Amino acid sequence: MKKTLFITLLSFGLLTSFTPIALAEDKHDHGHEHGHDHNHEHHKSKNGHENHGPAHGGQFFEDANHHGIEMVLKDQEILFYMTVDGKPLDMTGAKFKAIVQTEAGTKIYNLSSEGSTLKAKLEASLSMGSKVVVTGKDSHGDVLQARFVKE
Numbered sequence: 001m002k003k004t005l006f007i008t009l010l011s012f013g014l015l016t017s018f019t020p021i022a023l024a025e026d027k028h029d030h031g032h033e034h035g036h037d038h039n040h041e042h043h044k045s046k047n048g049h050e051n052h053g054p055a056h057g058g059q060f061f062e063d064a065n066h067h068g069i070e071m072v073l074k075d076q077e078i079l080f081y082m083t084v085d086g087k088p089l090d091m092t093g094a095k096f097k098a099i100v101q102t103e104a105g106t107k108i109y110n111l112s113s114e115g116s117t118l119k120a121k122l123e124a125s126l127s128m129g130s131k132v133v134v135t136g137k138d139s140h141g142d143v144l145q146a147r148f149v150k151e
Helices: 002-016 020-024
Strands: 059-062 067-074 077-084 095-102 105-114 117-121 131-137 143-149
Touching: 059 143, 067 131, 067 143, 077 095, 095 117
Parallel strands: none
Antiparallel strands: 059 067, 067 077, 077 117, 095 105, 095 131, 105 117, 131 143
8 A cells, every 4th residue: 555655745746846848948959069978960940950750649758858748649549659869769678658637646657678669558538638657668678758747
């Protein structure tokens, strides 16, 4: 009982601390070194920034190290498309969870990986205002986390 209560309280704290709108404000300079050894071209938008963003019609978050997480909801499936510097990030061997808070309560889903995609089957479609936290380590050992609120 104590463990369940702790996880619920921890989940609620993670979910209510801030939303992707605050996280997604990308005010950092894309011209600096990224700390990863990736040999690829960057696509520039009209304002000169790299064209990072949602490629699958979902909600998008990018951290300061240019790890992108796009959440897409399809009926009772939740998908997270993972990128680094705008390119797919191989999630083989990654360990991630999604913590989902709805009016019915909080559930934790272990995510399976397929290429650069993490996914799980949900018990029900998410209603507006549902909160989702995705958290874990990628195959390089980088800790990635994002918070979303279903719009």
